[in-house]
Amino acid sequence: MLDGIAAAAGVPAEAVRRAFMLSGRLPATARAAMSGGSAALAEFRLQLGRPVRPMLASPAESLADALAEHGAVAVEYKMDGARIQVHRDGDEVHVYTRTLREVTEHVTELVELVRALPCCSVVLDGETLALTDDGRPRPFQETMSRFGSTREEQVRALLLRPYFFDCLHLDGADLLDAPLRERNAALRRVAGEHLIPGEVEPADPEALLAGALDAGHEGVMVKALDSVYSAGRRGRAWLKVKPVHTLDLVVLAAEWGHGRRRGYLSNLHLGARDPDGGPPIMVGKTFKGLTDELLTWQTERFPELATRRDDGAVYLRPELVVEIELDGVQTSTRYPGGVALRFARVLRYRPDKDTADADTIDAVHALLPAPPSPHHQGPLGGEHPGAR
Incomplete structure (x- = not known):
């Protein structure tokens, strides 16, 4: 739809996408494009209390x-936390997840903390997570459990700690189009002790990576200081570095298990997002990493999402995102994506993400050790056994 509006109005597609991300309303974006072109689209601004992608x-x-x-x-x-975006206008505070769901009522400690920051209005991007008594991150699922609970005993047991890494607005000034260098300076003025650990132009980036891993976190982010905030887009201005590869993939189907897994939906069919808007593209399967708890949950939940079934599997609407750890990828003719995952294993489901947040087939191809050749099928001529 956004590309169609851009073509009909004769304006850049990027201008339409940006206006839609800021307005949140497709009809209003289309009217502006058709009636006023790029100038009208540029009038859309960040609005306090209305989240952006x-x-x-x-x-x-x-x-x-x-x-x-x-x-x-x-x-x-x-960090292995939950993405949050906080908006403050005077004493009014709103907290949103990465899918733009408002969770303000569930995270009262974050509301109080943001209300006490030294500013009148602000929009901050960051992560929040629950910590153990020794300051290490608790499992992601425990952090996510807070977004659905207002029970006082759970709030006391799982206090959330925010770590902010970007500032999109501060005291009347919108900063989306400012370079990261300026946004970072604004962030440091307002975030105080809640600034995410890191450095601008660090002298020893390897030490930062080692420190992050020692503290129990996933790795580091490398961000270009001249980059603007591209709402809702996955580009190369921000790069994530982890010691192992992970991909967020879409669950397409699950096969019935055998042996001790008989009666459970087990082996997952995994798909990458098509950047052109088509259905997810299958890139592999795995049953590794599935706990008894996850097997039980899958067997109960997946039939509710079924589009069809056969004797061996249940095929799903593409709604669930799962985080997969893998050793790499290799070219393969087994799957439509032209690649297969090597030693893939399930880390966790991502209820904080929808399929628009899944990794693209281009991101999967980027993990190939060399550009794929039409004559190369990998060391085994097909899928690595560990990918199953």
Whole structure:
């Protein structure tokens, strides 16, 4: 629809996307494009209390590769928490998840904290997570459980700690189109002790990565200091560096298990997002990493999403996103994506993400050790056994 509006109005598609991300209303975006063109689209502004799609990152092969891709950068911890966007206008505070769901009533400690920041109005992007007594991150599922609970005993047991890494508005000034260098300066003025650990133009990026891993976090983010905030887009301005590869993929189907898994839906069919808007593209299967608890949940939940079934599997509407850890990918003719996942295993389901947040087939291809050749099918001539 956005591309169609841009073509009909004769305006850049990026201008339409940006206006839609800021307005949240497709009809209003279309009217502006058709009646006033690029100038009218540029009139849309960030509005306090109305969330914008978060800027997303792409995976990098290594820290050295990420640093080589940009000039001046900021390097920050990448935490295994839940993405949040907070809006404050005077004493009014709203907290949103990465899918733009409002969770303000469930996170009273975050509301009080944001209300006490030294400003009158602000929009901050960040992560929040529950910590253990020794300051290490609790499992992601425990953090996410807080977004659906207002029970006082759970709030006391799982207090959330925010770590902010971007500032989109501060005291009347919108900063979306300002370079990260300026947004970071604004962030440091307002976030105080709630600033995410990291450095601007660090002297020793490897030490930052080591420190993040030692503290129990996932890795680091490498961000170009001259980049603007591209709401809702996954580009190369932000690069995530982890010691192992992970992909957020869409669950397409599950096969019935055998042996001790008989009676459970087990082996997952996994798809990557088509950047052109088509259905997810299958890139592999895995049953590794599934706990008894997850097997039980899948067997109860998946039939509710079924589009069809056969004797061996249940095929699903593409709604669930699962985080997959893998050793890499290789070219393969087994799956429509032209690749297969190597030693893939389930880390967790991502209820905080929808299918628009899943990794694209391009991101999967980027993990290939070399550009795919039409004559190369990998060391085994097909899928690695561990990918099943």
